[in-house]
Amino acid sequence: MEKTQLxxxxxxxxxxxxxxxxxxxxxxxxxIENATDDELRRLSDYxxxxxxxxxxxxxxxxxxxxxxxxxxxxxxYFKEHKRYRHSTFADVAESVYHDADYMNRYMYGxxxxxxxxxxxxxxVRMFRAEIPATGGGRYLEVGPGHGFLLLTAAExxxxxxxxxxxxxxxxxxxxxxxxxxxxxxxxxxxxxxxxLDAADLKPxxxxxxxxxxxxxxxxxxxxxxxxxxxxxxxxxxxFITTCINSPAVDHIYLWTTTDSLEKMIEASGLDIVKPLRxxxxxxxxxxxVERELPINVxxxxxxxxxxxxx
Numbered sequence: 001m002e003k004t005q006l007x008x009x010x011x012x013x014x015x016x017x018x019x020x021x022x023x024x025x026x027x028x029x030x031x032i033e034n035a036t037d038d039e040l041r042r043l044s045d046y047x048x049x050x051x052x053x054x055x056x057x058x059x060x061x062x063x064x065x066x067x068x069x070x071x072x073x074x075x076x077y078f079k080e081h082k083r084y085r086h087s088t089f090a091d092v093a094e095s096v097y098h099d100a101d102y103m104n105r106y107m108y109g110x111x112x113x114x115x116x117x118x119x120x121x122x123x124v125r126m127f128r129a130e131i132p133a134t135g136g137g138r139y140l141e142v143g144p145g146h147g148f149l150l151l152t153a154a155e156x157x158x159x160x161x162x163x164x165x166x167x168x169x170x171x172x173x174x175x176x177x178x179x180x181x182x183x184x185x186x187x188x189x190x191x192x193x194x195x196l197d198a199a200d201l202k203p204x205x206x207x208x209x210x211x212x213x214x215x216x217x218x219x220x221x222x223x224x225x226x227x228x229x230x231x232x233x234x235x236x237x238x239f240i241t242t243c244i245n246s247p248a249v250d251h252i253y254l255w256t257t258t259d260s261l262e263k264m265i266e267a268s269g270l271d272i273v274k275p276l277r278x279x280x281x282x283x284x285x286x287x288x289v290e291r292e293l294p295i296n297v298x299x300x301x302x303x304x305x306x307x308x309x310x
């Protein structure tokens with residue numbers, strides 16, 4: 001893919017990561033080669049935003065490598081034990097979600113991975129392609145993390161009001177800051193609250209419900225799926241992403257096949273409109289399941305018609 005000149009700050013980040021972790025250089029070169037000019041521009045804009053907050057390339061490289069190295073450690077554990085290291089929210093809350101320093105590094109690293117990891121790139125591309133660009137209404141995002149899906153919804157979605165909710169103070173701050181920086185005129189609110197228990201989130205009141213990389217972090221993902229089915233309006237755009245056999249420092253719910261996940265989705269009163277099943281790079285979906293390799297998935301969903309009348 002022919003490129004315009006690589007943005008200088010993207011090149012500087014790649015060089016910082018490569019110097020700290022030389023075996024990752026080939027992976028980064030492939031990621032840059034496969035990125036579109038628009039994706040490289042958006043990564044460059046994000047890095048410029050980070051620099052404006054006083055974050056140096058070395059720090060951002062360390063954030064990204066925190067994700068890489070922690071994931072490798074968890075993959076080794078998973079291969080040996082056939083399970084994730086943790087299985088309850090309490091196991092990871094203090095060491096991840098309530099540790100502001102780690103959570104900030106984790107979120108910056110994850111944000112950068114959305115431009116470099118092929119499966120993450122593919123899910124973002126799907127979201128940008130599928131989110132309705134017209135129609136107005138209310139958008140709800142659960143667990144915005146680093147804020148990039150919410151930012152995308154503010155940029156290309158046609159919603160009048162956008163609300164994001166998260167339990168992590170660090171995530172709320174990062175999300176609010178990035179959206180205000182890039183889309184200051186949009187009607188966006190970010191609140192620290194429990195999605196499951198919030199009484200002011202009314203049934204059938206949202207024209208879009210989005211939940212990116214949340215379900216694998218909770219003990220009872222079916223409760224979150226049923227809550228989505230309750231809050232989404234008739235014909236609402238629903239978009240979720242999660243993962244199969246994909247260990248990470250804060251993943252606690254393990255699906256071993258896409259079938260088991262999709263049965264849970266459908267049992268929660270949601271229909272799959274469009275699936276995206278992304279096996280581990282270089283393998284087929286069947287090979288990834290057989291070898292217990294990470295699989296990423298994204299779905300456009302809708303409320304099942306009989307749910308709408310309840």
